[in-house]
Amino acid sequence: MTRGAPDDVAPQVADLLHAVTRRLRHEARASLEPHDATWTQMRALRALGRLPAPVRMSDLAAELHIARRSATSLVDDLEQRGLVTRGSDPDDRRAVIIAVTDAGQRLVTDVAERRRRATVGMLGALPEHDLLTLRDLLARVVAGNDAE
Template sequence: MPAPEDTAEQIAALLDGLVRRQRRASKADLDVTHGQLRVLRTLDNADRALRLSELANQLGIVPRSATSVVDDLEAAGLVARKPDPDDRRATLVNLTPAGTKVLATIRRLRRDAMVSLVERLEPSEQAELLRLLTRLSDD
């Protein structure tokens, strides 16, 4: 029987491979980096436009890095900046309709990639995999 460290390493490698496969499948003709996708998802999950400093904080990055990513996304028409009405020194960022559309496309492509993988499993195996992954991801 393999040592727990070996098993953990094997599981990590397999999960990394599955995530890479899913990311590749979702890049079909979409020029969005992983960092940009994180910004799009964060803005989509917010209930309002976010200040750049709030966005950086939620992403766990420095504000300058958030500014660079937002610059690129704004140039691509996926996010828009507007002055913060409560603080004229601050800038708010939100998704544009094009950003929402790109995010929906990426989510659909990722879901489709995962469907093609889990279809290899019997329904009972799919349920067990979901149960185990849920158990591992519980905090």
């Protein structure tokens, strides 16, 4: 195939990518249902685990690209569920720091494992070389879009 996909193939690829994305989103929602958690709550918990401690409310808001007020509301919900704790920053008593509890970490681990199993179930029938090729092709598509 020459540079650029033919007009009749590119829409087919886009349709298939959309179908895969729909299935992945469905599996993501299903992985959250047993925990009565939202995707936004999971994003926050994962961000808290990724960011260097201590994590301030402003750090979390910046990482999630949300307003500080929204981050505060999100942390309120997580704290009520026992998934995070909050306290004063010892270096700046005006600042609030947040940490994931053991229960919050268990939720993150369980959801990640459910999503991994679902993804393996969806893609596991493909031989490893096909999966590697698919990964490399999708990475090229993403890199090409990021360059624009």
